[in-house]
Amino acid sequence: MSETSDKIFDGIRAAVLFEEACRTSPPDAARIEVVRELALDLRRQLEALSELEDATPDVLAEAAICCADLANLAACNAPDLLPESLPHATEAALLAARAVESLGPLVEARSEMLSEDHAENLLRDVRSAVWRAGFAAHLVKPST
Numbered sequence: 582m583s584e585t586s587d588k589i590f591d592g593i594r595a596a597v598l599f600e601e602a603c604r605t606s607p608p609d610a611a612r613i614e615v616v617r618e619l620a621l622d623l624r625r626q627l628e629a630l631s632e633l634e635d636a637t638p639d640v641l642a643e644a645a646i647c648c649a650d651l652a653n654l655a656a657c658n659a660p661d662l663l664p665e666s667l668p669h670a671t672e673a674a675l676l677a678a679r680a681v682e683s684l685g686p687l688v689e690a691r692s693e694m695l696s697e698d699h700a701e702n703l704l705r706d707v708r709s710a711v712w713r714a715g716f717a718a719h720l721v722k723p724s725t
Contacts, residue, residue, distance in 0.1 A: 596624030599673035652717035
């Protein structure tokens, strides 16, 4: 497994953790079921991206955006889960956020081969993903 696949795999692991955390929600929690389906969709997207032979900057940026979405989904919905599911949701948010942080520099390093406008837009998207993932991590970290 390549270094790039490892980073995307962290996002996949986070999606699995969060999806499992949502699965243990109360049976009448229709909204949590929708959230679980969103986590499943993000997992499928990340799996598809991880299977691509060539990890272009666009692929890496898309993976970072998916991981940021997942981190926010987990962080914002963790309080609505059962108490025993909260650690999994927290771990998922933090793992997804770390994946974004590690994908960002890879996108930056590989964006040199792109046109200036393309690289600029891609880097803007990745910086946004990094910020959103950091915010999600901040939401789930216990206060000290």
